[in-house]
Amino acid sequence: MKTRSHIFIGILTAAITVLAPPTWGREIKVLSQFPMSGPVGTLPEFGMGYIDGMNWINSEGGGVNGKKITFFLEDFRYDPTVEVANFNKYCAEHSREEFLMATGYITGGLKPLIEKVNVEEKIPWLDGSYSTEIFGVEGGPSKYPYYYSLGATYGDQIKVLMKWIKENHKVSGKPRVAMVYSPTAWGKDGLPEGLDYANKLGLEVVAQIEYPYTATDATNESMALRKAKAQYVIYHGYSGATSHTAIFFKTAKKVLKDVQLMGTHYTTGRFPILVCQESYDGYVGVATRPFVDAVPRSQTPMTNPMVKMAHEFAKKYRPNDYAEEGKIKDMFLYMEGLTYALILQEALTRADKAGNLTREGIKKALDEMVWDFKGLFDGKKFDYRFHTVPMVQVFKAQVKMQKVGGKEVPTGAVKPITDWLNVNEIKW
Amino acid sequence: MDILQVVFSGLLVGMVYALLGLGVVLVFKASEAFNFAVGEFLVVGAFLFFILFFDLRFPLLIALPAGLLAAGCFGALVEKLTIQPLLGRNPISMTIITLGLASLLRASVQLVFGAHSYPFVIDLPDITLELGDMLFLSEQLWASILSGLAFGLVILFLFKTRWGVAIRATSESQAKAMAYGINARVILLVVWALSGICIAIAGIMISNFGSLTYLTAMVGFRAIPVVLVGGMDSIGGALVGGLIVGLCEAFVGAYLEPMGLIGFKNIAPYILLLIVLLVRPYGLFGTIRIERV
Numbered sequence: 001m002k003t004r005s006h007i008f009i010g011i012l013t014a015a016i017t018v019l020a021p022p023t024w025g026r027e028i029k030v031l032s033q034f035p036m037s038g039p040v041g042t043l044p045e046f047g048m049g050y051i052d053g054m055n056w057i058n059s060e061g062g063g064v065n066g067k068k069i070t071f072f073l074e075d076f077r078y079d080p081t082v083e084v085a086n087f088n089k090y091c092a093e094h095s096r097e098e099f100l101m102a103t104g105y106i107t108g109g110l111k112p113l114i115e116k117v118n119v120e121e122k123i124p125w126l127d128g129s130y131s132t133e134i135f136g137v138e139g140g141p142s143k144y145p146y147y148y149s150l151g152a153t154y155g156d157q158i159k160v161l162m163k164w165i166k167e168n169h170k171v172s173g174k175p176r177v178a179m180v181y182s183p184t185a186w187g188k189d190g191l192p193e194g195l196d197y198a199n200k201l202g203l204e205v206v207a208q209i210e211y212p213y214t215a216t217d218a219t220n221e222s223m224a225l226r227k228a229k230a231q232y233v234i235y236h237g238y239s240g241a242t243s244h245t246a247i248f249f250k251t252a253k254k255v256l257k258d259v260q261l262m263g264t265h266y267t268t269g270r271f272p273i274l275v276c277q278e279s280y281d282g283y284v285g286v287a288t289r290p291f292v293d294a295v296p297r298s299q300t301p302m303t304n305p306m307v308k309m310a311h312e313f314a315k316k317y318r319p320n321d322y323a324e325e326g327k328i329k330d331m332f333l334y335m336e337g338l339t340y341a342l343i344l345q346e347a348l349t350r351a352d353k354a355g356n357l358t359r360e361g362i363k364k365a366l367d368e369m370v371w372d373f374k375g376l377f378d379g380k381k382f383d384y385r386f387h388t389v390p391m392v393q394v395f396k397a398q399v400k401m402q403k404v405g406g407k408e409v410p411t412g413a414v415k416p417i418t419d420w421l422n423v424n425e426i427k428w
Numbered sequence: 429m430d431i432l433q434v435v436f437s438g439l440l441v442g443m444v445y446a447l448l449g450l451g452v453v454l455v456f457k458a459s460e461a462f463n464f465a466v467g468e469f470l471v472v473g474a475f476l477f478f479i480l481f482f483d484l485r486f487p488l489l490i491a492l493p494a495g496l497l498a499a500g501c502f503g504a505l506v507e508k509l510t511i512q513p514l515l516g517r518n519p520i521s522m523t524i525i526t527l528g529l530a531s532l533l534r535a536s537v538q539l540v541f542g543a544h545s546y547p548f549v550i551d552l553p554d555i556t557l558e559l560g561d562m563l564f565l566s567e568q569l570w571a572s573i574l575s576g577l578a579f580g581l582v583i584l585f586l587f588k589t590r591w592g593v594a595i596r597a598t599s600e601s602q603a604k605a606m607a608y609g610i611n612a613r614v615i616l617l618v619v620w621a622l623s624g625i626c627i628a629i630a631g632i633m634i635s636n637f638g639s640l641t642y643l644t645a646m647v648g649f650r651a652i653p654v655v656l657v658g659g660m661d662s663i664g665g666a667l668v669g670g671l672i673v674g675l676c677e678a679f680v681g682a683y684l685e686p687m688g689l690i691g692f693k694n695i696a697p698y699i700l701l702l703i704v705l706l707v708r709p710y711g712l713f714g715t716i717r718i719e720r721v
Contacts (some may be wrong), residue, residue, distance in 0.1 A: 037543060185691040212691040216637060216647060219437050219565065220681045227561075247638035250549075254556060254565055260496045275639045288557050329544060407485045408551065 028064055028357070030344050031072045031090045032103040034128075034337065038078030043241070046105075047073055049310065049337025052317045057345045064348040064357070070098075071341075080108035087113060091121055099123070100348065100359055103340055107131040107185050110147060118146045124362045126343060128336070130154045130265065130288070130388075132190040141367070141387045145396050148366055149388040150343070151288030154186075156423040157264045158194030158234065160286050160392050163426075164418075165232050165260075166201045174296040178207035178230035180221065180248070187237025190264075194234075197428065206230050211248060213238075219249045222255035230256070240272035241330070246279075253279035268414055270295060270330040273399050277410040281399040285414065286354060286392050289339075290376065293331035294413035296324055300331070305375025310335035342374055377420040386424060394418040433562045434682045435675065440564065440572040442674020444630050447575040448647075449654035449666035450582060451626035457599040457661045458619040459511065461522030466627055467648020468533035473499035474635045474644065475541060475630020478548065488550065495632070496625045503624020504617045511620065512613060535643045545639040550632075573634035578629045579667065582622065586663070595619055599661075641705045653697035659706045659714025668712060 032044035050073055056066045072090065076083040083104055090099060102112065102117075106118035107127035117125045126148045132155035134141055134147060152160075162177070169175040177198055187210070198205050207228040211221050225233055233256065238245050245267060252261060261283050268285030270293040285291075290307050294300040296401040302308040314334050322326040328334050350365035351357050369384040377391045399412035448466065455463045463469070477495030480486045486494065498534075510529055514521050557564040586592035597617040606612050634647050650673060658669025673690040680693040710716050 043544075103538065210685075210690045212685075212694070213644070214691060214694050216634060217437070217441060217568070217677075217681075219563075219568070220434075220678070220685075223433060224564065224686070226563075239546055243638040243641055245638075246545065246547070250567070250638065251565060255563055271545075275547050277547055277549055327542070407482070408549075410547070 014298065020362050027070045027098045028067055028348060029072070029094055029099045030068045030101045030348075031074070031087065031099070032340055033074045033076045033083050033086055034105050034345075035078035036075035039334065043333050045330060045333030046337040047075065048318060048321065048328065049313070049339075050269045051332035051337070052313050052334075052342050053338040053341025054368070055317075056313065057341060061345065062349075064345065065352045067352070069345065069348065071344075076105070076109070078106065080106060080112065083109035084112050084116075087116070091116075091123075096121070096123075096359065097281075098363055100357070101126070101344055103127065103344070107134065107189065110134055111185075111204055114144060114422060117169075117324075118144050120218045121359075122363075123359050124148065124347065124366055126340065128149055130157065130189070132156075134194055134302030135388045136190075136193065141385070144387075146363060147387060148384065150339070151265065152388055152390050152423045153193075154191030154264060156390070157288075157392060158190050158236065159197045159428060160394065160421065160423065160426075161234055161262050161284075162194060162198045162201055162203060164240055164284065164286075164394055165203060165262075169231075171231070174204045176206045176229055176231045177203050178209065178225050178228060178233045178273075179205070180209045180211050180225070180235045182237035183210045183212055184237055187401055189237070191236075200428075206423075211238075211244070213242070213244055213417055215244045215247055218244075218251040219255070221248070222251045225252070225259070226255055230259055232260045232262060235261065235267055237264070238267055240267045240269055241275060243275075245272060246275045249276040249279040249283075265289075268395055268397075269293070269332050270271055270413070271412050273414075274329065274398065276398070278399055280397050280410075281412070283414075284394065284398040284417070285397070286394050287414075288389065289332055289335065289391055290378075290393070290415045290416070292416070295411050297322075297331070299411075299413065304378055305337070306335065306373065307331075309374065310338050313338060339376065346371060380420050380422070384424065390422050390424045390425060391420050393420050430682070434678045435691075436562070436564060437568070438675035438678030439671055440568040440674070441677065442671035443572040443575045443579075444633050445650050445654050445669070445673050446667045446670025447579055447626050448630040448651045449658060449670050450579060450663060451623040451630070452651045453658075453663055453666045454582075454619050454623045454626070454660065456655070457663075458595065458616055459522055460519035461511065461526065462660070463623065464523065464526040465506075465530035465533055465648075466651045467625050467645030468537065469499075469503065469624055469627040470529050470631035470634070470648050471537055471642055471645045472502055472533060472587060473624060474548075474631035474640050475537065476502065477628065477632050478635075478640060482546070482548075490686075492632075495583070496628055498626030500621035500625045503627075504621040506624075507617050507620035511616065511702065515613065515616070521550045530588070534642060534645060537645075541642065541694070543642050545641045548635040548638070548640045550636050567633075574629060575633060578626060583663065584700060585622075591618065650697065653701040656701050656711055657697075659711030661715050662711065662713035665711055665713030676700050 036044050036047050054071045074086045101124050103126040107129040110129050124146055130151050130153050132153040135149045136153045136155050165175050209221050263285040265287045268287040269291040272280045273295050288302045347362050348366050351361035366384050370381055372381045382389050382391055393416050395414040396417045397414045399410050401408040402411045450504040476498040477568050480495050483492035490694045494620055510525050511522050512648055552570050555564040555569050594610045598612050602612045654673050658665025677693045680696040684692050
């Protein structure tokens with residue numbers, strides 16, 4: 001009797017093991033790609049924040065309701081071809097039941113992957129692209145159901161700047177606005193929307209200048225802006241970490257003395273303070289993240305919970321890199337990597353709680369997500385129904401040169417001059 | 429007024445290119461090798477100055493000569509390790525070596541300094557010149573002045589000193605110079621050091637326009653049209669070539685790029701180069717060689 005019982009239990013156990021639903025024991029795999037090297041500069045901070053975030057999630061952060069995430073990280077070197085190739089490789093190597101989410105970082109990678117992601121694979125894809133074409137009115141969830149952006153579109157960012165100009169223009173006459181943009185898809189993105197809105201507000205657009213990445217000189221561009229008598233110059237589609245940005249700001253600040261220099265997300269932050277120094281003082285920029293990493297770093301206010309979390313993580317896991325002269329030049333980049341890890345965890349956890357830890361289940365969780373992003377926007381919540389995180393804030397740079405050890409070094413920060421704005425709630 | 433602004437802006441930048449070209453011409457004249465690592469020499473030279481001036485915070489009057497001396501030593505070291513063993517061989521071997529050297533140096537710079545931008549602001553007195561609608565920025569004026577000064581000093585050195593005579597003699601014919609008791613090995617070492625200094629000055633001035641990264645080496649490519657337009661073995665040609673390339677970039681930037689040809693000023697010097705080479709294959713001032721076949 002006892003033997004038969006044992007045989008019965010053994011068969012039952014074997015049957016359960018073999019016939020168990022595939023969710024049991026399968027891995028949760030995600031792929032993230034960042035431009036950690038390449039023409040926009042060397043930005044290893046993305047990877048540092050992401051790795052620290054994922055390791056924390058898997059050890060102390062609760063995982064996905066206790067389950068660990070297998071994460072893959074790739075540097076696509078700001079090359080869309082590499083981003084696409086990496087994604088294809090992971091799709092080929094991992095099953096759809098396990099490979100559940102992917103993230104990317106540039107519009108150039110999103111475009112060739114439209115069919116692959118949205119029709120073939122149907123995998124939720126979070127991206128650092130703020131492409132108006134893909135995430136704006138003409139695109140969005142109805143056209144690209146599996147694409148999600150982690151920030152407001154460039155069109156919305158430029159419109160917020162135009163609105164700020166309109167509201168803060170103190171001189172008589174129409175505000176005279178000029179655009180300087182990079183000759184890339186990124187640089188041209190959002191321009192039509194921004195310029196239409198400028199016209200609607202009664203601003204006069206007096207110049208539109210393409211300024212190349214390869215520039216060693218910005219005199220021609222600055223002189224053209226001076227000739228056009230621009231009062232506000234919006235610099236759009238560039239990284240703040242590069243030499244051409246330093247050349248433009250250094251030159252423009254001298255040539256355009258009373259002009260308000262402005263810019264979109266990637267020209268706002270700490271890096272330009274380090275590279276452009278005093279010429280960055282007074283800059284007004286819009287950003288989708290709290291860009292409050294001061295120079296020196298010890299001056300950074302820790303009022304924002306996510307900023308605090310990022311600094312604590314970096315200090316704990318990478319004290320040498322976090323130090324002023326360390327590898328983390330801009331905490332925004334570290335925080336960006338961390339936020340990617342956290343939003344992946346959040347989406348996976350919500351889907352798992354709903355009992356549907358599949359690509360479709362995650363998409364549903366994202367579509368229905370109303371979240372404060374762990375305090376990223378000072379407690380304000382956003383909803384993901386339009387597939388963008390629609391929060392922006394306007395910042396102003398305050399940079400002073402101070403004598404340290406007999407040499408002038410830049411000190412200061414970009415400081416918020418508005419509350420967090422939800423672009424979906426603004427009546428344009 | 430516009431055209432004057434463009435002309436003078438072009439000439440100011442052109443002077444820096446001329447110095448860059450001079451660094452290449454010196455080496456070519458002495459060894460008939462084209463230094464393709466000119467961009468990397470530029471970055472290494474600028475970083476050597478950076479360490480002294482920005483990191484160690486020496487005063488400019490010490491950091492600049494010391495940095496240039498270090499750049500000269502670097503040039504001599506490169507010659508000693510990579511070029512000297514090839515003396516007497518085909519100059520093409522030396523040219524190929526510089527290609528490999530460029531890769532090695534680029535990787536080494538990334539390894540040591542990383543690849544992010546370093547701020548580069550030298551506190552020189554502000555001499556910005558504003559004449560009516562024309563404006564010439566202090567950084568560009570200083571770059572032009574210092575490059576012109578360096579160019580002049582190198583010419584003085586070459587034409588008014590015994591070392592200069594020895595260098596010119598070696599450039600004419602290594603074998604004959606050695607027959608007259610000139611130590612060609614030492615001369616080559618000095619030439620590479622001098623070239624390293626010229627290129628480093630150009631690198632420091634160009635970095636001062638914006639910032640310094642390993643990608644600043646891209647500017648080194650501008651030396652190619654400079655020396656090929658002016659003539660590979662002509663010091664005067666380097667000056668004229670530099671100014672022509674500066675003017676070409678300024679005109680294209682001011683008049684053609686606004687018509688939608690963005691980035692065209694980067695390739696315009698090469699188009700100009702092709703035209704010049706079609707008409708004068710040895711450049712505007714290069715020596716015409718007649719070879720028996």
